[in-house]
Amino acid sequence: MKNIFTKNVAFGFSLLLLFLINSVNAQTIAENGMVVSDNVIASQVGVDILKKGGNAVDAVIATAFALEVTHPEAGNIGGGGFMVFMKSTGDVTTFDFREKAPLAASPTMFLDEKGKIKDNSNHKGLLAVGVPGTVAGLYQAHQKYGKLPWADLVRPSVDLAKKGFTMTYGLYNAAVRVSDNDPSEDIMKNYFRGENGEIVKPGETWKQPALAKTLEQIEIHGRDGFYKGVVAQEIEDYMKANGGIITKEDLEKYEAVEREPVQGTFNGYDIYSMPPPSSGGVALIEMMNLMEEANITEIEFNSTAYVHLVAEAMRRxxxxRAEHLGDPDFNPEMPLDKLLSKDFAKKRFENLDLNKASISDPAQYGHPYGGDHTTHFSVVDKDGNAISMTYTLENSYGVKMGSDKLGFIFNNEMGDFNPVPGQTTSTGQIGSDPNLVAPEKRMLSSMTPTIVAKDGKPYLVIGSPGGRTIINTVFQTVLNVLAYDMRIDRAIEAMKIHHQWLPDMILYEHNLLSPDTRDALQKMGHTLRPTTNIGVLMGITYDASTKLYTGASDSSSEDGGARGY
Structure with a gap:
């Protein structure tokens, strides 16, 4: 009896120790598949699809719809995004379902008679809403590469919305903040409230019956359940009644696009990312080329030399990005081959002073605006298919408007266009031609879903929300893994900085950059500003020797998590 008791205690202690180690390490290890997202419920939905025989595409679709229900801050059917898909064969493709400007849009649509932006209309109000692309993108990916029936992938999110799920403290805190700050009579006023009229509290069940009905239309009718029929009609009616310009024609004409990825290399690894209208992939590869040129592996991580070099690469x-990039369907002459080339990085590196900060000159080239909240998730399946997907509403909860009959929130992505033609300022407003508003044009994005391959197989699947900081957050995490051999959770948690050319400053995570380094950087001519957190990364790595996937979610994501099997 004593021996059994001793063994049980020892076994229990081992389990507790394993739990504590995993908690500290913030890693999840699995053999057959992995989903890492901003919400553990959504991650589990994706893993359940993998267990039922679905592939990575199926799991991504199910996870994306589940995030609409569980992570409404950025999970969406009212927005758009990008997907990078590496097949088990090593072939890579991407899906662009970025929002589009409505047919009634124009380059000066946000300006008053004096040529100034009127009432922040490119970010607030229904003029800021782009034609949503998420449902079209997910459906297109499913039609070409999905394995399980479409309805099986949407049904879990219908059930989550209809039956409800337990309100978390993280979501509740956001609900209180959003409800308190929204004086309108629109969707956000009652969005998080239960039948008693009170905000649903942690531990209570939050149900979304209107959203469930919308998702049921998508479940039954696929793409047409959103872009035609009763949902499309209600979108048009809501827009007309509240000052918006999106019509049923806009919705019916919307199409997602499958595009070739942008590709680069770094020290023997292959990097695949999203092409324009995402600027993330081009900027990421350009910066990795600069790091290779600088032989970054010889520079100590987090040193003054490291931060300076990384900031200067970001600046360039x-x-x-601002000078050249925009929607490829409207900018066919973009010099992508040049921007992605090693020779271009070599020339760019020639004017980089290793001891002095460069000067950002708004008279020469610039940077478009980007929002502050998006969501990313990474998926791999047992066959080695991998997907990195980022989608967004732009700002947190988008435009904070939507029809109560439909139950979802619209994006405010029109703010990603350059709002004043020809006007570029030192504060970061850009007026260059490639990203001006035009009917049916896709606005430039910072989203950077990325897959790094080794020997033709996925090695790192990574991405992040964060608006303008996305590109640099992904860049530094890729650099941490490839150049500094950090494991995925530590690469995600390591100190991050951000420089976006204009305004000319380094944003850094408070308490993670030493005072001595800050002083040294300021003496080199850099301006620094602290912030709480940069990025919310969701990543997966694959170890070919053990044949195991390791997933990690950023600790700054209160409800995020990795799930595998």
């Missing part, structure tokens, strides 16, 4: 990539 963001300047090139």
């Amino acid at each position: 990539a963001f300047a090139d």
Whole structure:
């Protein structure tokens, strides 16, 4: 009896120790598949699809719809985004379902008679809403590469919305903040409230019956359940009644696009990311080329030399981004081959002073605006298919408007266009031609879903929300893994900085950059500003020797988590 008791205690202690180690390490290890997202419920939905025989595409679709229910801050059917898909064969493709400007849009649509932006209308109000692309993108990916029936992938989110799920403290805190700050009579006023009229408290069940009905239309009718029929009609009616310009014609004409990825290399690894209208992939590869040119592996991580070099690479990539990039369907002459080349990085590196900060000149080239909240998730399946997907409403809870009959929130992505033609300022407003508003044009994005391959197989699947900081957050995490051999959770948690060319400053995470380094950087001519947190990364790595996936979610995501099997 004593021996059994002793063994049980020892076994229990081992389990507790394993739990504590995993908690501290913030890693999840699995053999057959992995989903890492901003909400553990959504991650589990994706893993359940993998267990039922679905592939990575199926799991991504199910996770994306589940995030609409569980992570409404950024999970969406009222927004858009990008997907990078590496097949088990090593082939890579991408899906662009970025929002589009409505047919009634124009380059000066946000300006008053004096040529000034009127009432922040490119970010607030229904003029700021782009034609949503998420449902079209997910449906297109499913039609070409999905394995399980479409309805099986949407049904879990219908059930989550209809039956409800337990309100978390993280979501509750956001609900209180949003409800208190929204004086309108629109959707946010009652969005988080239960039948008693009170905000649903932690531990209570939050149900979304209107959203469930919308998702049921998508479940039954696929793409047409959103872009035609009763949902499309209600979108048009709501827009007309509240000052918006999106019509049923806009919705019916919307199409997602499958595009070739942008590709680069770094020290023997292959990097695949999203092409324009995302600027993230081009900027990421340009910066990795600069790091290779600088032989970054010889520079100590987090040293003054490291931070300076990384900031200068960011400055140059963001300047090139603003000068050249936009919707490829409207900018066929974009010099992508040049921007992605090693020769271009070599020339860019020639004017980089290792001892002095460069000067950002708004008269020469610039940077578009980006919002502050998006969500990313990474998925791999047992066959080695991998997907990195980022989608967004732009700002947190988008435009904070939507029809109570439909139950979802619209994006405010029109703010990603350059709002005043020809006007570029030192504060970060850009007026260059490639990203001006035009009917049916996709606005430039910072989203950077990325897959790094080794020997033709996925090695790192990574991405992040964060608006303008996304590109640099992903860049530094990729650099941490490839150049500094950090394991995924530590690469995600390591100190991050952000420089976007204009305004000319380094944003850094408070308490993670030493005072001595800050002083040294300021003496080199850098301006620094602290912030609480940069990015909310969701990543997966694969160890070919053990054949195991390791997933990690950023600790700054209160409800996020990795799930595998």
